[in-house]
Amino acid sequence: MRPDISTGAMNIMLGAFDLTGKPAVDFVLKDSQGREHRLQDYLGRWLLMVFHRHLG
Numbered sequence: 870m871r872p873d874i875s876t877g878a879m880n881i882m883l884g885a886f887d888l889t890g891k892p893a894v895d896f897v898l899k900d901s902q903g904r905e906h907r908l909q910d911y912l913g914r915w916l917l918m919v920f921h922r923h924l925g
């Protein structure tokens with residue numbers, strides 16, 4: 870079981886890693902059909918990424 874971390878504590882822990890306004894590193898993710906998508910493929914276009922925890 871994971872410890873419960875309050876939002877404030879999480880902000881303090883991640884404060885040193887605030888990358889707001891910085892370019893993202895290129896990465897590759899697979900979609901549900903197994904196709905690979907690179908962040909670089911969407912350069913100059915709007916991109917909405919939604920991450921969720923798989924519960925299965």
